Amino acid sequence: MSKFIFHFIKVPYMYQKNTLLLLLVLLSFFSGISQELERAKPILIGSSRSIHTEAVSGKVLRPPGGEFKIYNPKRRSANRVVPGKGFPKAMDAAWQKKKGETPSKAPLFSFDAATSGSTPTDPTGAVGPNHYVNAWNFGFAIYDKTGERLLPPADLRTIGGTFEDQDLGDPIVLYDSFADRFLITQFSDSPNGLLVAISKGPDPVNDGWYTYRFDTGSFPDYPKFFVWSDGYYVTTNQDQDDPEITEVVYVLERDKMLLGEEARHIGLPLPGVNINSFYSPAGFNAIGDEPPPKGNAPIIYFQDDAWMGVNQDHLKMWTVNVDWDNPANSTIEESQELGPSEGVTPFHSTFDGGSFRNLSQPGDAPDVDALQGAVMYPTCYRRFPDHNSVVFNFVVDVDPSVLEHAGIRWYELRQDTDGGPWSVYQEGTYAPDGSDRWCGSIGMDKNGNISLAYTVLNDNEEDPVYPSLRYTGRYANDPLNMMTLNEESIVESDFPDPSNRYGDYSHMSVDPVDEETFWFIGEYFGSAARLNKVGVFKIAPEFNNDVGVVDIVSPISSTLGNQEEITVKIRNFGKLPQSNIPVEFSIDGGAPVREIFEGTIPSTGMAEYTFSATANLGELGRTYTITAQTNLPGDENPENDSFSEEITNLRAKDIGITVIQSPDTGENLGVEEVTVTIENFGGEPQSNFPVSYQLDNGPPVTETVTGTVSLNEEFAYTFSQPVDLSEPRKYNLKVETLLAGDVDRSNDAKEKIVANLNCIPTGSDCSFGDGITDFYLQDIVNENIYCTDGYYDFIGLSTKLDRSKRTFVVGVATHFASSNNSRFSLWIDFNDNAYFEPDELLINSQVIPTSRRVYAYEFTIPADAPLGEHLMRVRGGDTNPEYDGELNDPCSVMEFGTTQDYTVQIVNSIGDSALKDGDLNVSTTDGKNFDVNFTTSYQSSVWITVHDMLGQKLVENKLEKGFKGYEYSLNMSYVARGVYLVRVGTMDEGRVKRIIVR
Structure with missing residues (x-):
């Protein structure tokens, strides 16, 4: 079976892997040609006569089909994501990481709409003056x-009418506020086309409908009106x-459709444009009292620099001008590109290379x-003065x-x-916690x-959230x-989505x-079916007189005094x-301090107020x-009057390392910079403090941070003395503040852990x-x-592998398996030379028979496998x-596959008693710096702790055995004078020495 058939069943295009690269080259070639096309004429011109139907109130209603119906995945062509291409590589710079501070209004009301076995339901609905029309x-x-x-x-x-013999779905409901009419639409495939029913008046129950079928040639997937x-205007994925x-x-x-007359249509x-595979551009959906002028209808789509042919993330816009007197003169032309220089923050819109299984x-x-x-x-276009x-x-x-981690990138564009031209007025990426939002x-x-x-x-297993609105x-x-x-919540699901389609x-x-x-409809899940819920809510003020405190600006958690401003x-x-x-x-429920804010706050506005009285904190x-x-x-709504916050009087001095930014595992490493992120957890800014790193059990390198780290601030520091990682092997790097x-x-x-590896097969x-999409071995669950x-x-x-047990079970899964060709292999670098050699191959080309299922396989380590x-x-x-790349060549770039590196620790439970007989020595010359040495026949990693x-x-630090046993340089110059305990060993066994710091 081809890759394409596996992921996307019932799709008319099928691409085998051996044609994929050729196809990508051709697409790139034609993409280069198409960049010269700035303007185009209609490719399709047609017309449709309407079929008038009576009011639905007078009809015998056909109940919706009760069968379980799975709608084909959105049609997809060859994948145009370039692995490793595109920015940002890390966090979205427009990311809103916290929820807003202003209380939201709960829904005015909500109600259940469709209950369906269709997968997915495609919920849609629009509100008019007196009705809400829902379709699925x-x-x-x-x-x-x-x-x-x-x-x-x-x-x-x-x-009825053109809808009589069609039951394909993907509906859209629209209310045209300028004409006071409802539209109900879906696609058709006999022949391919768009079905549109437009109400004869504002009453969708009693006014009757004009129905149309507009032929489209190819299938108009995912139509949006x-x-x-x-x-x-209609955009499609085809x-x-x-x-x-x-x-x-x-x-x-x-204009013709509103009268029920024969209406024309054009295709452009x-x-x-550049796309990945599935795509859906958008028109501008006009609402309000005043319609836009005719002509210059915008079309918009985003362009991700992770895709072939896109050099930077941007928004691309086209304008459509239709000449209904001579439709052949109509045009669509590129009008604008809004990129980083125009205020568009780089984004990463690609999940799993474009697949339909992501969250x-x-x-x-x-x-x-x-x-x-x-x-x-839809989009939402409005005119303001x-x-x-x-x-x-x-x-x-x-x-x-x-x-x-899915978040929602949203935009407001403005046109003067x-x-x-349009410009970016504001943008944001809404993902205020660890949940996915989409x-x-x-x-x-x-x-x-x-x-x-x-x-x-x-x-999250402890606090799961099923798909909720x-x-x-x-x-x-x-x-x-x-x-x-x-x-604010509209509805919380009690069950997961039983399918990948949502x-x-x-x-x-x-x-x-x-x-x-606002009237919103979306999909959620009950015990037996997919459900649609309508939530109705407002943001605009409901009361004339309604104010409240929404935030305590200061003080913040820090080192506080007895006269703090509030x-x-x-x-x-x-x-x-x-x-x-x-x-x-x-404070803590005590007597209130009352004052008057004498300024003026306009409707929906905010203002800060500092009390003249202070607080003892x-x-x-x-x-x-x-x-x-x-x-x-x-005040007509006292529910939002009050706000509370916990503030801690922090001890002044508390800083630490949160991230070791560099060095990273790589090929042919040499002398590398050490860069870390330092965070101030304490109550006062800190500067001129020591920071140290230690490579393996070597001597610590200590330097002074001269910059200032403010409260709750992160600070990047690069050591002036780099580390030498030129020897191919694994290194343990520890960094700490002092x-x-x-x-x-x-x-x-x-x-x-950083490794200088012989090879890293990217690409x-x-x-x-x-x-390998899932990997399990002892404590490793990935x-x-x-x-x-x-x-x-x-x-x-x-994870640890006990040499006395020898044999272990590894679990693997893949998301693609093909006729015994999907296989995996496993090596352990026992001699620690950063090469995975043939005699270190422990699992040899094992077959993974089917996808999305974990298979278990055994492997055995040598009886004399080196500890550590x-x-x-x-x-x-x-x-x-027929594909390039060799699975059992650990350096070969496979055409379709993955390479993953982990760490294992070989231990011997039978020999752990050697710790009891070890000799722990701690010496000092100044009472502040101590040399720790632990000699034993034990070979595995141990830990040193000081209490x-x-x-x-x-x-707390992990130690590896060297030529003189386990060695550690202990700096205690930062602590108070007194007695401390030094312990070296494992969790279960160890030796302890008492030291005196002077």
């Missing part, structure tokens, strides 16, 4: 504005191999589709250097004049307030680039009556400006609860799921291994002889 895969229903159902669930074929003045020269965007003749390409669920449930490659539905705005969003990986839908109300709703998922938002005048409202989208619409109420942030949630606001604070080490609140007379008087030694040090393609450049440095993951730590290499992939007489651990 092959069904629809109509509700009043309280959530009461007016039309029970019915098959889309109930509409947008309202503009001169047409209904013809992935040549979107620049085949139709992707369609325009339907809106996207000149100059981990709790338990054994399958990974779900992150919906990458799509500008999520001095500008035009559009908001939209798509999913990104907020830190590609670690396991995938009609037809003028499948977003965004909207803007008439005030410019923005709401963002989405799905949340977390596979939540929202956040921001007020128009809030600080830019932030979702300032706290997160969504495929959600849908936000804005109530046309007040232009402030500064708070006050938010006006109401419609009217407010001044002379009573405000108070209290001088008890060192104590945590205080500060509560502040407003007491506005006539601040005199540091109150918490547990966070001072970090260790890192293998794992995007189809080849290679699951859902993401695809990068084919090589993984997991040397920091280690050694590197272990695991390689897996497709060994089809004070109260039991507080001050030092």
Whole structure:
């Protein structure tokens, strides 16, 4: 079976691996040609006569089909992700890591919509003046504005006309506020086309429908509809191999459709576009009271520099101008590229090389589709007196250097004049905690307030989150680039998604009556089915008089005194400006201190206020609860008046190493810089303090950090003296701070294993799921291994192998297995020369029979295997002889596979008693620096620890045996005079000596 068939069943294009590279070369060639295409004419011109249908209220309703229906994965062509290409390599610079401080409003109400066995349900819905119309895969229903159902669930074929014989799904519901009409759409395949039903009036139950079928030639996958003045615009995911020269965007003749007359349509390409595989550009969906001028209809899509042909991350825009008098004169042309110099922060939008299995669920449930490659539905375009705005969003990986973490990149673009250029007004990546957030839908109300709703998922075993629906938002005048409202829940799922398919989208619409109420629909999970939930909520003020404290700005946790100023942030949630606001604070529930904020805060605005009275927070080490609140007379919503925060009076001195940035494992290493991240955990800034590193058991290198590390600040420091890693082997590097008087030694040090390896075979393609995706050995549990450049440095993951037991079981899984060609091998570098030699091969080309299942295999280590730590290499992939690369050559770059390095520690439980007979000596010449030496016949790693007489651990470090036994240079110059205990050994056994520091 080909890779393509494995991942994406029932897809018309099938690519074998041996044609993949040729295809990529050809695509790159044609991509280079297409960059010269800046403007294109219609490729398709057609028309459709409407079929009038009566009101659905007078029909015999067909119930939605009850069968379990799996919709084909979104069509995909060859993968255009280049392994290892693209920025950022690490954290997204636009990442919002904390939730907003302003309380959100709970939903006004919510209600369950569709219950379906379809996979996925494709939830969509739009609100009008008096109705909410909901659709899903092959069904629809109509509700009043309280959530009461007016039309029970019915098959889309109930509409009649062109819908009569079609049951394919992927529906979209739109409300055209400028025409006061509803649209219900889906695609068709007999022949390929777009089906559109447009209501004859504002009442979708009683007014009847005009129905159309617009032929599209090829299949219009994933169609998304947008309202503009001169047409209904449609974007699709089709013809992935040549979107620049085949139709992707369609325009339907809106004016004729509103009258039920014969309407024309045109199909246009996207000149100059680059894509990965699945893709979904977007039009601008106009809402509000005033429609946009006709013409210059925008199309937008993001371009990821991880894709072939893209040099930097950017937003690409086109404008469409339709000439309905002579459709052949219509044009689409590239209009703008907004990149880093125009305010677009680099993003990483690719998950698992473009596959449809990305985000981990709790338990054994399958990974779900992150919906990458799509500008999520819909965009929201509004006109304001001095500008035009559009908001939209798509999913990104907020830190590609670690396991995938999905966040939502959102934008507001602005245009100063009609037809003028667009600019980035604000952007952000919303991922405020460890959960994944994706499948977003965004909207803007008439005030410019923005709401963002989405799905949340977390596979944390202690606090699991199944796919659940939540929202956040921001007020128009809030600080830019932030979702300032706290997160609110619409519904929490009780069960996981039983499939990798999710969504495929959600849908936000804005109530046309007040232009402030948001109606959001998305997918969640109950015990027996996929469910759709509608959440209705507002951000705009509901009350005239409503203020509250939303944050305690100062003090922060630090070294505090007995006269600390209290500064708070006050938010006006109401419609009217407010001044002379009573405000108070209290400490640990004590007597309140009351004062008056005399300034004026406009509607939805914020202001800071510092009390003239101070607070006594001088008890060192104590945590205080500060509560502040407003007491506005006539406040109509006292629930948001108060805010509390815990503040700790920190001991002044507490710094430590949080990350060893460099050196890293590599090939042909030499003299390398040592760079670390130092963090100040204490209550005062620190400078001129010592920091030290030690390589293996060599002498420590100590230097002085002259820069200042402020409170809660991280500081990068590079040692002036580098390390020599030129000998091919594994090294243990320890770095620690030595601040005199540091109150918490547990966070001072970090260790890192770095290897100078004979070879690192990068460049293998794992995007189809080849290679080892899950690996298990004793304490090593490494699951859902993401695809990068084919090589993984997991040397920091280690486990013990007891030589007296000899035989061990390893578990592996792959996401692609093909007719006994998917195999893996394993080596251990027993002689520690950083070469994986033939006599160190312990597992030889074992077959992994099927994908996504863990298989267990045994291997045996030699009876005389050297004790201590050694590197272990695991390689897996497709060994089809027509592909380049040799599995059992540990340095060969496999065409399709992965190489992973780990650490194992060979121990001998029978010989552990040798520790009891060891000789521990500790000597000093000045009472501050001590030389520790432990001689024994024991061979494995041991640990040295130092405790004070109260039991507080001050030092902990791993030791490897050298020519003179286990040696360590112990610096105790930073501690108080007194007696301390030095212990060397394992967890179970060891020797202890008492030392006196003078």
